[in-house]
Amino acid sequence: MRKILTLSMLWLFTITVLWASNTKFVPVRLSQDEINYLMKDLESKNKEYDESKKMLFCVTQNKHYHSDLDSGVIVHQTRESLEYAVALLKTENETYKKRAVDIIKTILPMQEKDESLPFCGIWPYYPEDPLKGREAAVDYNWADFIAVPLIDVIINHSDYIGQRLVKEIKDALVLSAKAIKKRNVQPDYTNICIMGTYVCYVVGDICGLPEMTDYAHSRLVNFYNYTIKNKGFTEYNSPTYTLVAMDELLRMQQTIINPADRKIIDALYAMCWEMIATHFHQPSGQWCGPNLRSYSSLAVPEFYRLLYNASDGEINLPGDYPRIPNVMKPHHIPTNILPYFLKSTLPRLEIDTFVVANPDIQIERSFLEKRKDMKDNISTKDIIGRLYASPDFALASINQGYMWNQTRPLIAHWGTPMKPSYLQVRFLHDGYDFSAINIIAAQDSTTVLAIFNIAEDGGDTHPSLDRVQNGNFKAKDLRLRIEVGGDLENTSFTKPDQTNGDVYFVSRELRSIFRVPYAKWGNEDGYWEIGRDEQRIWADFVLYSGKEKNFNLSKLKEAVLGLYLSMSASHEPESYPVRVDKDRDYLGLSTDNLRVKALLRPAEELRVRNDYEIKYLDWLKPDKDVFNFSKK
Structure with a gap:
């Protein structure tokens, strides 16, 4: 990251903290204009309100690993309903405020209160899917997510809801805070670590639990030190988690006045905005990759609205989204970061060290190929992202990642904010993204060379909740997918004449070439298919x-695939020859300026993710037209 953050870790441990002045709770009352804006935002949610159940309803879209329910089930949402209730209370409309109280009274009893149970303090997603007796794993994050709106009710609306309900909410918040403290989420789970810190910090003060506030302060300091050492959030460049973290940091800014803690909070908030700004592609209006934890491959209208509001209207991207203040989340872009959004430097290459290697983690390697040393040890490696942003397109990759449906390790964007397009590389197991597949990638500017291999203990639909057992899994279909979505005008793939020939891609002025220089999955060599x-x-x-x-997987001598990708808008893409070399352990791919080497056989996840080599043989010959920003 650029040197926006100025605190030192040593200084943090020498502060004398004045615990008597940690928080300041001043009820927020909206102006009439702000209430009018809020009423417009509530129009869609009002249609989802079920008067008979006193909650918002929805229909499940797919099977979730934290729920026993299938898709297509009508359910009532705990988190969304409470957030809706908070907004209703702020309208000063008596009918809406009574509705809000009904919602709160409905949801409070759904919390598990039996302290002998491991999920005490947690709420279910829906009353239709209770915590007790279920097969799916409990989502312990719901202690955090439900506590946040309840805190808002206590801070801003205690005078309206009455002392009895205030006490019931505080009792629920104490159980939530205890569950959060017991779970003790570590700093590598960014948004939940921040959110839980906020909950424990505030609950400690409003419920008279100084030990809870002490815990929250220590957790905040620990999170900050970890983030600085790691050069950013573990969920790097995440359009999902960065915004959730920003929301919680904004809440902290609104309530926490302890001077030392506020400096930490303000620094973390600026870090979020810097990550967004340096990965924003102005021509297409997209938050570009690579991303860990992303729910969409294109920017959503809420993101454009955030930029508009947080810049006081200076960032006014075209599109159909509300250009009215979001009074529930009044974000502001730091003044020193705003210029990154308003005036882009193009073309440019962003290089981010997202996660710093941990030399204390040692990984033992054994080899099938005869070598002098048949075993040795390696440590983990830095996770580094590259984003090439030009006036015509943006191409991004990660040096090491995995193919979960919430990751974007190799992705491109082009077009305009009104007609954006994306190209995403995926790996599918029976039609769903296969988390056990790993990617090792090298990128200069417009060219990427990558190897995909598999962890014998990796996840299936999720990185950790449904791991491959004993190296065995069943499949009807396994495929690498080059997927293009968004605006598809004048967009097409051309299938090669030969089984393993080059695939050509055209999208308006954009040209791209894809090649699989080597593929082997057991006895299968693979072939191309085109679809839509x-x-x-x-x-x-x-x-x-x-x-x-x-x-x-233990019987597969090879389970590996190589990919060459080149992209251009001004001329035909570069079609460099790709040299292939391999032995019984590794596959190597190289062009004149890129080389990638990775395991060709399955191995344990930690080794697959770190046993690789990337070399830039002719790394970006000095090019006056490309600005290279390296953040290490």
Whole structure:
């Protein structure tokens, strides 16, 4: 990260903290104009309110790993309903305020209060999917997510709801804070660590629990020190988690007045905005990759509204979104960061060290190929992202990542804010993103060379909740997908004549080439397929498709795929020859300026993610037209 943060870790430990002045709770009352804005925001939510259940309802869209329910089920939402209730209380409309109280009284009893149970203090997603007796894992984050709106009710609306309900809410908040403290989420889980810190900090003060406030202060300092040492959030460049973290940091700014803690909070808040600014592609209006934890491959209208409001209207991207203040989340872009959004330097190359290696973690390696030392140890490696942003497109990659559906390790954007497009590389197991697949990638500016391999103990649909057991999994279909979505005008793939030939891609002025220089999955070599639906087109490199069969990874001598990608808007993309070399352990791919080497056989996850080599043989010959920003 650039040197915006000026606190030192040593200084943090020598502060004399005045615990008598940690927080300041001043009820916020909106102006009539602000209430009018809020009423407009509530119009869509009002349609989702179920008067009979006193909650918002929705229909589940897919099977979630924290729920026993399938898709297509009508449910009532705890978190969304409470957030709705908080907004209703701020309208000063008596009918709405009574509705808010009904919602709160409905949801409070859903919290588990039996302290003998491990999930005491937690709420379910929906009353239709209770915590007791379920098969799916409990989402302990709901102690944090439900506590946040309840704190807002206590701070801003205690005078209206009455002392009895105030006491019931405080009792629930104490259980939530205890659950959060017991769980003790570490700094590598960014948004929940920040959110839980806020909950414990405030609950400690409003409920007279100084030990809880002490815990929250220590947790805040620990999170800050970890983040500085790690050069950013573990969920790097996340359009989802960065914004959640910003919301919680904003709440802290509004309530925490302890001087030392406020400096930490303000510094972390600025870090969030800097990450967004340096990965914002002005021509397409996109928050570009690479991303860990992203729910969409294109920016959503809420993001454009955030930029508009946080810049006081200076960032006014075209599109259909409310250009009215978000009175519930009054964010502001720091003045020294705003210019990054308003005037882009293009072309440019952003290089981010997202996660710093931990030399204390040692990984033992054994080899099949005859070597002098048949075993040795390696440590983890830095996770480094690269974003090439030009006036015509943005291409981003991570040097090491995995293919979960919430990651964007290799992604491109182009077009305009009104008609944006994306290209995302995915790896699918029976049609769903396969978390056990790892990617190692090298990128100069417009070219990426990557290897995909597999962890024998990696996750399936989730990185940790449904891991491959004993190196065995069943599959009907395994394929690498080059997916394009968004605006598809004059956009197409051309299937190669040969089985393993080059695939050409055209999207208006954009040109790209894709090549699989090497692929082997057991006895399968793979082949290209082209497809589309109403919203996307794709080129798939199919490794297996047929009857369901069991794959025993311990018996696969090779489970690997290489990919060459080149992109251009002003001329035909570069089509460099890719040299292939391999032995019984590793696959190596190289062009004149890029080299990637990674395991070609399955191994344990930690080794697969760190046992690789990347070399830049002719790394970005000095080019006066490309600005290189390296943040290490």
